Amino acid sequence: MNGGIENRISVLFVCLGNICRSPIAEGAFRAAALQSGLDCHVDSAGTAAYHLGSPPDRRAVAVSRTHGIEIGAQIARQIVHDDFFRFTHIIAMDPANLSAIKARAPRDGPACIAMLMDAVKGRAGEAVADPYHGNADDFAATFGVISEGVDALVARFVRDGVNLRL
Ligand code: 4NP
Numbered sequence: 001m002n003g004g005i006e007n008r009i010s011v012l013f014v015c016l017g018n019i020c021r022s023p024i025a026e027g028a029f030r031a032a033a034l035q036s037g038l039d040c041h042v043d044s045a046g047t048a049a050y051h052l053g054s055p056p057d058r059r060a061v062a063v064s065r066t067h068g069i070e071i072g073a074q075i076a077r078q079i080v081h082d083d084f085f086r087f088t089h090i091i092a093m094d095p096a097n098l099s100a101i102k103a104r105a106p107r108d109g110p111a112c113i114a115m116l117m118d119a120v121k122g123r124a125g126e127a128v129a130d131p132y133h134g135n136a137d138d139f140a141a142t143f144g145v146i147s148e149g150v151d152a153l154v155a156r157f158v159r160d161g162v163n164l165r166l
Contacts, residue, residue, distance in 0.1 A: 007162050008039065008040065008041060008088075008162065009038070009039070009040035009041070009088055009089070009157055009161070009162045009164075010040060010041040010042075010043075010086065010087045010088050010089070011029060011040060011041070011042050011043075011087065011088070011089045011090075011091060011153075012042075012043050012044065012045060012079070012083055012086075012087040012089070012090045012091065013025035013026050013029065013042075013043075013044040013045075013091050013093070013116070014044065014045050014046065014047060014079055014090060014091065014092050014093065014097055014101055015044075015046060015047075015092075015093040015094070015097055015128075015130070016046055016047055016048050016050075016093075016096075016097060016130065017046045017048055017050050017051045017076065017132065018044055018045050018046030018051060018076040018077060018078070019046075019051045019054055019055075019056050019057045019060065019076050019132075020056070020057050020059075020060045020130070020131055020132055020139075020142070021060075021093045021128050021130070021131070021142060021146065022044035022045065022046065022093060023044055023056040023060055023064075023071045023074045023076075024056075024060050024063070024064055024069075024071065024142065024143055024146050025044065025091070025093070025116060025128075025146050025149070025150060026042050026043060026044040026071065026074065027064050027069040027070065027071040027074075028064070028067075028069055028143075028146055028147055028150045029042055029150040029153065029154065030042045031068070031069050032150050032151055032154045033154050033157075036154050036155075036158055038154055038157055038158055040157070041087075043087070044074065045077050045078060045079040045080075045083065046076060046077070046078055046079065047078070047079060047097050047100040047101065048078070049078045051076040052076055052077060052078060053075060053076060053077075054075070054076045055072060055073070055074065055075065055076075056071050056072065056074050056076075057132070059131075059136060059139045060139060062136070062139070063136070063139045063140055063142075063143045064143065067143065067147075079101065079104065081104075081106070083111075084104075084105055084106050084109040084110075084111050085106075085109065085110065085111075087111050088110070088111060088112065088162050089111060089112045089113075089114070089164070089166075090111045090112070090113045090114075091114060091115065091116050091153070092113070092114070092115050092116070093115070093116060093127070093128040093130075094115070094127035094128060094129070094130070095115070095125070095127060098113070098114075098115050101113055112164065112165050112166060114166035115127075115166075116128055116146065116149035116150070116153065117145070117148075117149050118166040119149055119152040119153040119156050119166055120148055120149055120152040121152070128142060128145050128146055128149065129141075129142065129145075
């Protein structure tokens with residue numbers, strides 16, 4: 001990942017449970033990248049272990065489906081040490097998860113660690129709010145915010161490639 005063999009863009013989206021926000025981000029980013037012809041590897045994970053092995057929340061699956069994005073086959077997992085070396089970019093959904101990721105990051109790990117909304121001009125530092133205790137409207141709002149974030153992120157990757165820093 002230092003300009004050597006590993007120069008393919010690989011993005012890991014991370015939230016708390018890996019059943020709501022990061023699965024939507026994974027699906028939406030994959031779709032936007034495909035549309036832009038961006039070659040990349042995409043995955044998602046949680047900082048917590050609450051939902052290991054579970055599919056995404058049915059409300060996340062439903063809202064994604066209304067936008068033509070299928071995320072139902074994803075399986076929740078927790079971020080692991082290897083992720084810091086396998087991914088060029090680790091993208092958190094909110095400041096709490098950003099802190100949790102950074103606390104586990106190896107000192108000289110090569111991955112760029114940032115938040116999704118850092119990719120959007122004028123919205124750096126903004127959280128993608130946790131919709132878990134909300135309703136379908138909250139999930140629709142979450143999808144909208146994530147969609148803005150991933151579209152901006154894809155555009156930044158198209159411009160800067162694997163060396164993108166947020
Ligand atoms: P996510 O949402 O981090 O977007 O997947 C949550 C899912 C589960 C919980 C919290 C947030 N939970 O407390 O179980």
